[in-house]
Amino acid sequence: xxxxxxxxxxxxxxxxxxxxxxxxxxxxxxxxxxxxxxxxxxxxxxxxxxxxxxxxxxxxxxxxxxxxxxxxxxxxxxxxxxxxxxxxxxxxxxxxxxxxxxxxxxxxxxxxxxxxxxxxxxxxxxxxxxxxxxxxxxxxxxxxxxxxxxxxxxxxxxxxxxxxxxxxxxxxxxxxxxxxxxxxxxxxxxxxxxxxxxxxxxxxxxxxxxxxxxxxxxxxxxxxxxxxxxxxxxxxxxxxxxxxxxxxxxxxxxxxxxxxxxxxxxxxxxxxxxxxxxxxxxxxxxxxxxxxxxxxxxxxxxx
Amino acid sequence: xxxxxxxxxxxxxxxxxxxxxxxxxxxxxxxxxxxxxxxxxxxxxxxxxxxxxxxxxxxxxxxxxxxxxxxxxxxxxxxxxxxxxxxxxxxxxxxxxxxxxxxxxxxxxxxxxxxxxxxxxxxxxxxxxxxxxxxxxxxxxxxxxxxxxxxxxxxxxxxxxxxxxxxxxxxxxxxxxxxxxxxxxxxxxxxxxxxxxxxxxxxxxxxxxxxxxxxxxxxxxxxxxxxxxxxxxxxxxxxxxxxxxxxxxxxxxxxxxxxxxxxxxxxxxxxxxxxxxxxxxxxxxxxxxxxxxxxxxxxxxxx
Numbered sequence: 001x002x003x004x005x006x007x008x009x010x011x012x013x014x015x016x017x018x019x020x021x022x023x024x025x026x027x028x029x030x031x032x033x034x035x036x037x038x039x040x041x042x043x044x045x046x047x048x049x050x051x052x053x054x055x056x057x058x059x060x061x062x063x064x065x066x067x068x069x070x071x072x073x074x075x076x077x078x079x080x081x082x083x084x085x086x087x088x089x090x091x092x093x094x095x096x097x098x099x100x101x102x103x104x105x106x107x108x109x110x111x112x113x114x115x116x117x118x119x120x121x122x123x124x125x126x127x128x129x130x131x132x133x134x135x136x137x138x139x140x141x142x143x144x145x146x147x148x149x150x151x152x153x154x155x156x157x158x159x160x161x162x163x164x165x166x167x168x169x170x171x172x173x174x175x176x177x178x179x180x181x182x183x184x185x186x187x188x189x190x191x192x193x194x195x196x197x198x199x200x201x202x203x204x205x206x207x208x209x210x211x212x213x214x215x216x217x218x219x220x221x222x223x224x225x226x227x228x229x230x231x232x233x234x235x236x237x238x239x240x241x242x243x244x245x246x247x248x249x250x251x252x253x254x255x256x257x258x259x260x261x262x263x264x265x266x267x268x269x270x271x272x273x274x275x276x277x278x279x280x281x282x283x284x285x286x287x288x289x290x291x292x293x294x295x296x297x298x299x300x301x302x303x
Numbered sequence: 304x305x306x307x308x309x310x311x312x313x314x315x316x317x318x319x320x321x322x323x324x325x326x327x328x329x330x331x332x333x334x335x336x337x338x339x340x341x342x343x344x345x346x347x348x349x350x351x352x353x354x355x356x357x358x359x360x361x362x363x364x365x366x367x368x369x370x371x372x373x374x375x376x377x378x379x380x381x382x383x384x385x386x387x388x389x390x391x392x393x394x395x396x397x398x399x400x401x402x403x404x405x406x407x408x409x410x411x412x413x414x415x416x417x418x419x420x421x422x423x424x425x426x427x428x429x430x431x432x433x434x435x436x437x438x439x440x441x442x443x444x445x446x447x448x449x450x451x452x453x454x455x456x457x458x459x460x461x462x463x464x465x466x467x468x469x470x471x472x473x474x475x476x477x478x479x480x481x482x483x484x485x486x487x488x489x490x491x492x493x494x495x496x497x498x499x500x501x502x503x504x505x506x507x508x509x510x511x512x513x514x515x516x517x518x519x520x521x522x523x524x525x526x527x528x529x530x531x532x533x534x535x536x537x538x539x540x541x542x543x544x545x546x547x548x549x550x551x552x553x554x555x556x557x558x559x560x561x562x563x564x565x566x567x568x569x570x571x572x573x574x575x576x577x578x579x580x581x582x583x584x585x586x587x588x589x590x591x592x593x594x595x596x597x598x599x600x601x602x603x604x605x606x
Contacts, residue, residue, distance in 0.1 A: 013379050014342065016349040038375045039317065039342050046319040064407040068375045071367045072341045076316050100406035103399070104367040 002027045002131065002151060002201050002298040004224060007043035009273075009290050011208070011230055011243075011265035012065055019043040019292050020065050021265040023205055023226060024054075025149055028130040032056045034147055034205055040069040041076050047293050052080040055128050058135070059090035060207055061144035062097045070098065071105040078108045085111040089124055089135060091143040092116055117145055121214070131201075136218050138209030141242045146206035148218040153300055154178075158195035165192050201298045204258070207265045210239070211248045219256035223298050226290070227252065229263035232276030246276050250283035262290035305330045305434065305454055305504050305601045307527060310346035312576075312593050314511070314533050314546075314568035315368055322346040322595050323368050324568040326508055326529060327357075328452055331433040335359045337450055337508055343372040344379050350596050355383040358431050361438070362393035363510055364447035365400045373401065374408040381411045388414040392427055392438060394446040395419055420448055424517070434504075439521050441512030444545045449509035451521040456603055457481075461498035468495050504601045507561070510568045513542070514551045522559035526601050529593070530555065532566035535579030549579050553586035565593035 003026040008019025020037030024044065031053040033040075044051050051073060060066055077086070088094060095114045102108075115124060117135045124133040134148040157176045171181050171188055181188045204219040207228035219225040229246030231238050238245050246263055253261040261284060266273050273289035280287045306329040311322025323340030327347065334356040336343075347354050354376060363369055380389070391397060398417045405411075418427060420438045427436040437451040460479045474484050474491055484491045507522040510531035522528040532549030534541050541548050549566055556564040564587060569576050576592035583590045 013375065013382070014345045016345055038372060039345065042317050042319055042342065062407055064374045064378050067407055068371075069341060072316065072371050075367050079316070097406050100403045103403035104365055104370055 001300065002149070002203070003295065004203055004226075004298065005047055005049060005293060005295045006226060006262060006264060006290050007040055007047065008037070008292050009264040009266055010065075010268065011228065012268055014039045014065075015268060018266070020069070021207055021228070022066075024049060025131075025203070026053075027151070029053060030055045030128045030130070032058065032129065032133070032149070034058045035060055035066040035207075036069045036073050037065045038068040041073045043293065047295075050080075051077055052082050054086065055084070056087045056089065056124075056126060056133070058133065058147050059088070059094065060138070060146065060205075061091055061140060061142050062093060063142065063208070066207075067097065067101070071101050074102070074105045074108055077110070078105075082110050085113050087113045087115060087126060089115045089117065089133065091145055092118075093143075134218065136214045137212075138206060138214065139212045139242060140208045140210075144208060146204065146209070146215060146218060148202060148204045148222070150202040151200045153198045153200040155194040155197045156303070157193060159193075161195065162193040167192055198303075199301055201300065203298070204256075208243055210242050211244055211252055216252050216256045219252060219258050222256070222258045223260070224296055225253055225256060225258035225261045226264055227261060228265035229273070229280070229289075230265055230267050230270075232270055232273065232280075246273070246280045246287075246289075247283060250280045250287050253284040253287060259286065260296075261287045262294065263287060264290050304603065305452070305506070306598065307506055307529075307601065308350055308352060308596060308598045309529060309565060309567060309593050310343055310350065311340070311595050312567040312569055313340075313368075313571065314531065315571055317342045317368075318571060321569070323372070324510055324531070325369075327352060328434075328506070329356075330454070332356060333358045333431045333433070335361065335432065335436070335452070337361045338363055338369040338510075339372045339376050340368045341371040344376045346596065350598075353383075354380055355385050357389065358387070359390045359392065359427075359429060359436070361436065361450050362391070362397065363441075363449065363508075364394060364443060364445050365396060366445065366511070369510075370400065370404070374404050377405070377408045377411055380413070381408075385413050388416050390416045390418060390429055392418045392420065392436065394448055395421075396446075437521065439517045440515075441509060441517065442515045442545060443511045443513075447511060449507065449512070449518060449521060451505060451507045451525070453505040454503045456501045456503040458497040458500045459606070460496060462496075464498065465496040470495055501606075502604055504603065506601070507559075511546055513545050514547055514555055519555050519559045522555060522561050525559070525561045526563070527599055528556055528559060528561035528564045529567055530564060531568035532576070532583070532592075533568055533570050533573075535573055535576065535583075549576070549583045549590075549592075550586060553583045553590050556587040556590060562589065563599075564590045565597065566590060567593050 010018040227249040230243040313321040530552040533546040
């Protein structure tokens with residue numbers, strides 16, 4: 001249903017054994033990318049996922065490790081014979097930054113449509129993308145946003161209820177899909193045929209930031225929460241550089257009651273993130289130190 | 304004396320198993336880089352050569368695969384506490400292109416000094432670099448230059464000759480290093496103490512181009528000639544996209560009488576360059592299909 005691949009887990013600079021942090025989501029034939037650092041296109045190729053169906057690219061912010069791979073990716077998309085427009089979402093400055101970087105990728109066979117985030121929390125929907133994208137403001141040393149992807153699930157159809165209320169059979173399908181219908185003065189509404197609400201699928205992605213309430217809010221009850229855990233050491237620069245420790249990320253995850261948390265955006269000085277995980281899991285047992293190219297296929301829950 | 308590392312051998316786009324074509328030269332504590340594509344800083348790290356002593360960056364041209372890694376490298380140099388200025392050499396547009404890319408690397412703790420190439424052939428010398436850099440025009444679909452690095456070697460001191468000409472011993476060293484000296488109306492010149500000229504060390508680097516006379520001229524008698532060989536197949540796009548086949552490169556190498564040629568800048572579709580080498584070596588036996596991170600330590604010839 002919704003395939004998630006964390007293309008890399010590094011922060012600050014690409015390393016021979018670690019790609020920069022970036023996420024690709026794949027759903028219904030359409031791909032979405034969050035951030036595109038130096039080497040992100042190589043990680044996509046290594047994963048054997050095609051860049052061609054990327055319809056939306058979201059940027060958290062414009063530090064080089066989150067956008068420096070964009071010109072190369074755009075040229076590669078051009079070489080793939082991509083012709084459909086690409087939507088880009090990002091903080092204020094999006095068009096200015098992307099246009100400057102395109103000095104080395106001036107000619108592309110597709111249009112870029114810019115969507116600058118103007119609010120602290122903002123929702124985006126696109127015809128080709130079968131889920132909702134929410135951007136929410138973080139607290140970094142430049143303007144920075146996290147993202148949540150959500151697929152809503154229809155409530156279960158309750159045939160028993162429909163029969164009891166004498167709803168004509170011919171309207172069941174339309175009512176199930178949210179339509180209200182009037183016939184000879186009688187109004188039939190979806191709630192007359194629908195049972196309990198059902199949980200959809202959602203993923204929350206937050207780098208680079210100090211811990212803020214917004215993260216907990218958007219990570220709430222998600223299936224997967226991908227969060228930066230730049231430092232594991234007790235002595236660290238998290239406050240100075242406006243990043244998060246693995247423990248701070250775990251505390252948010254615990255409060256948000258997410259099903260699973262993947263830590264990412266490790267400092268180049270952090271060689272083995274796993275070393276810190278015993279302590280992290282004391283705070284949130286379902287925390288994992290993610291590795292490059294980790295993938296998760298999210299499906300609706302069984303009933 | 305002069306260490307050469309071909310950091311990558313790919314053209315067009317970086318691949319999981321092939322870095323983009325770029326060269327690092329190391330000599331006398333000062334490094335020089337030719338081109339900086341997406342991932343070049345990762346290749347440097349993989350080689351365990353430090354980027355910090357890079358004093359000069361030469362650009363062949365401004366296609367993304369030759370410069371897209373620059374913002375990331377500059378930030379990494381900043382993080383290395385580099386404070387000395389960096390010289391950049393490149394075709395017309397250098398300052399405009401680099402300044403645009405610096406939209407994501409605006410603050411650096413060192414100065415960049417731009418040297419735009421204004422002639423078809425141009426020589427550059429820098430106090431910190433113990434060799435001469437020559438740029439020479441190629442024939443690509445945008446303005447493009449090749450580079451030659453040359454260390455000149457002093458002729459051998461001829462003590463016998465100095466004695467025969469009654470040159471005072473106290474002047475030998477100064478004369479040997481090129482100084483002319485006058486004492487009591489007698490003029491002593493370096494030719495009075497020097498023997499035959501001696502071969503220095505030189506390396507020629509040429510991507511991306513159709514075969515042109517300039518390449519043969521600058522590859523002439525070099526110790527190492529690094530040349531693009533983008534295609535090995537009989538059917539190819541070399542003429543259309545203004546690139547060279549492996550065979551065209553070999554023909555230049557044969558005419559130029561270089562000691563050794565490394566082919567590079569392979570098309571992403573060329574999986575195993577070695578497959579074509581039997582035919583290439585029929586044209587120039589000392590041709591090699593280079594691989595990422597190949598290194599050569601060049602020394603003066605034994606006498």
